[in-house]
Amino acid sequence: MHFISNLTNILATQVQQLGFFKKVVTIIKDYYPNILEGIANTLLIALIGTVIGLLIGVLTGLIRTIPLSKNPVVKCIQKIVNVIISIYVEIFRGTPMMVQSMVIFWGFAGLTGGNTLPVIPAGIIIVSINTGAYMAEIVRGGIISIDKGQFEGAHSLGMNHAQTMFNVIIPQMFRNILPSVSNEFVINVKDTSVLNVIGVYELYKIGDIIIKGNFWMFETYLVICVIYFILTFTITRILRLIEKKLAGNENYVICGSQSNPDAEIKVGGTN
Amino acid sequence: MEKIIELINLKKSFGDHEVLRDINLTLNRGEIVSVIGSSGSGKSTMLRCINLLEEPTSGEILFNGENIQSKSFNLCSYRAKVCMVFQQFNLFNNMTALENCVRPQMVVLKKDRQSATQFAIEQLEKVGMSAFINAKPNQLSGGQKQRVAIARALCMQPEVILFDEPTSALDPEMVGEVLEVMKSLAKTGLTMMVVTHEMAFARDISTRVIFMDEGLIAEENTPQEFFTNPQKERTKEFLARFLEN
Numbered sequence: 295m296h297f298i299s300n301l302t303n304i305l306a307t308q309v310q311q312l313g314f315f316k317k318v319v320t321i322i323k324d325y326y327p328n329i330l331e332g333i334a335n336t337l338l339i340a341l342i343g344t345v346i347g348l349l350i351g352v353l354t355g356l357i358r359t360i361p362l363s364k365n366p367v368v369k370c371i372q373k374i375v376n377v378i379i380s381i382y383v384e385i386f387r388g389t390p391m392m393v394q395s396m397v398i399f400w401g402f403a404g405l406t407g408g409n410t411l412p413v414i415p416a417g418i419i420i421v422s423i424n425t426g427a428y429m430a431e432i433v434r435g436g437i438i439s440i441d442k443g444q445f446e447g448a449h450s451l452g453m454n455h456a457q458t459m460f461n462v463i464i465p466q467m468f469r470n471i472l473p474s475v476s477n478e479f480v481i482n483v484k485d486t487s488v489l490n491v492i493g494v495y496e497l498y499k500i501g502d503i504i505i506k507g508n509f510w511m512f513e514t515y516l517v518i519c520v521i522y523f524i525l526t527f528t529i530t531r532i533l534r535l536i537e538k539k540l541a542g543n544e545n546y547v548i549c550g551s552q553s554n555p556d557a558e559i560k561v562g563g564t565n
Numbered sequence: 566m567e568k569i570i571e572l573i574n575l576k577k578s579f580g581d582h583e584v585l586r587d588i589n590l591t592l593n594r595g596e597i598v599s600v601i602g603s604s605g606s607g608k609s610t611m612l613r614c615i616n617l618l619e620e621p622t623s624g625e626i627l628f629n630g631e632n633i634q635s636k637s638f639n640l641c642s643y644r645a646k647v648c649m650v651f652q653q654f655n656l657f658n659n660m661t662a663l664e665n666c667v668r669p670q671m672v673v674l675k676k677d678r679q680s681a682t683q684f685a686i687e688q689l690e691k692v693g694m695s696a697f698i699n700a701k702p703n704q705l706s707g708g709q710k711q712r713v714a715i716a717r718a719l720c721m722q723p724e725v726i727l728f729d730e731p732t733s734a735l736d737p738e739m740v741g742e743v744l745e746v747m748k749s750l751a752k753t754g755l756t757m758m759v760v761t762h763e764m765a766f767a768r769d770i771s772t773r774v775i776f777m778d779e780g781l782i783a784e785e786n787t788p789q790e791f792f793t794n795p796q797k798e799r800t801k802e803f804l805a806r807f808l809e810n
């Protein structure tokens with residue numbers, strides 16, 4: 295009892311001594327190397343996790359949209375693979391990432407007789423698998439929302455399924471899913487915070503460490519919160535800009551001219 | 566006359582719905598065949614079966630005497646020789662007009678970019694679209710899109726082009742420009758099968774007219790005979806209804 299009242303006294307005087315802004319400045323000044331490490335880890339895991347998740351999504355999306363073969367054996371294999379992908383998607387979308395982290399991290403430790411994965415690669419794996427489940431659905435949606443006429447146009451000229459996908463469908467799919475992919479990245483920047491449960495030094499975990507030293511719960515988490523916001527806000531703006539760039543030029547140049555039929559026809563924009 | 570495509574007892578059902586009931590038809594080299602008939606009579610389905618966008622339920626389709634459904638038949642190179650032009654154009658939205666014409670040549674015919682581009686520009690010139698090679702499909706009018714789609718088909722150097730109502734999705738003032746292109750193609754000796762509601766085109770350009778009714782070929786004749794002296798009641802009714810409009 296005595297100890298606790300002593301502690302509250304100390305805290306009370308500290309609060310009087312140090313104003314809000316002073317505390318914030320102190321937190322940043324004292325802990326900026328840790329905060330920078332947290333930011334770096336958060337961005338690293340979110341970025342790599344989103345990219346690998348997207349690759350998983352594209353791969354599963356492509357597999358799931360292959361037309362069923364006429365060969366019964368191949369058809370059976372295709373169906374089994376599709377069911378496995380569906381199960382993966384359902385499980386990882388239907389459970390919290392925090393719990394997935396623990397299951398994967400400690401499951402690995404259990405299976406290998408106590409070896410734990412290094413936490414950052416473990417975090418990347420967890421975020422990738424989790425994001426992959428969402429991306430699988432996003433990519434599939436991005437493919438099946440493309441007009442059937444695009445497939446038929448390609449097939450009618452003699453392109454096979456793979457040629458149609460790579461030349462016509464996937465470029466349009468990427469454009470369709472870009473906003474959702476950006477969104478997933480921003481979500482991942484925030485959701486890497488759950489990886490503190492396996493001990494990753496991401497931004498939230500850094501906050502956790504800071505308060506153990508200064509006991510300024512509110513100010514510390516507020517600083518962390520603002521940093522998260524600055525990160526997501528900046529990333530959102532940058533991705534918007536990229537989306538706009540990729541949406542392409544709305545104008546085109548008319549080549550040659552009708553009044554001068556001999557005008558040379560310039561070939562451009564073939565990429 | 567040299568046969569290119571033969572349909573023998575062709576049938577196609579969607580579930581219980583028998584859309585093509587027994588089609589027998591021969592397409593000879595250099596012919597311009599117009600296919601007319603009321604909506605739902607199976608015209609598109611027949612064309613799509615020929616291009617194998619739809620799998621026939623039974624019957625045979627022969628291309629230069631070869632069964633196109635046999636295992637050893639190369640479907641992709643067949644489709645390049647028997648291309649299709651659609652009512653909705655189906656241009657690739659992610660490519661410019663030029664690239665729409667270049668890419669299929671590179672992918673299917675394995676041409677290099679330079680020669681494919683050269684040939685594509687020639688075809689786009691034929692349809693009067695060489696000024697718009699850098700435009701994306703969504704920047705073109707319907708008539709312009711359809712002309713690019715025709716150029717894209719020509720780029721495959723096909724033996725046959727199948728047209729499925731190529732002018733039906735167009736505003737009236739754009740129908741003419743597409744029909745002009747098709748007329749000029751007809752003069753080159755290209756074999757064409759055209760599903761159309763343009764009776765003037767069927768009468769003046771085609772070498773044969775086919776009237777489809779409820780999944781059957783109800784009447785088949787030269788354009789002169791077909792329009793001046795139709796044999797079947799259904800044909801007369803159909804033509805009468807058309808003349809009213």
Ligand SMILES: Nc1ncnc2c1ncn2[C@@H]1O[C@H](COP(=O)(O)OP(=O)(O)O)[C@@H](O)[C@H]1O
Nearest residue numbers: 579582584602603604605606607608609610611
């Ligand atoms: N993919 C499909 N599934 C089910 N029914 C279809 C399909 N395609 C066409 N049909 C039906 O087949 C009939 C003939 O269609 P279609 O060949 O498009 O006629 P047309 O081109 O002469 O207007 C129509 O009744 C249509 O509803």
Ligand SMILES: [Mg+2]
Nearest residue numbers: 608609610730
């Ligand atoms: Mg039709």
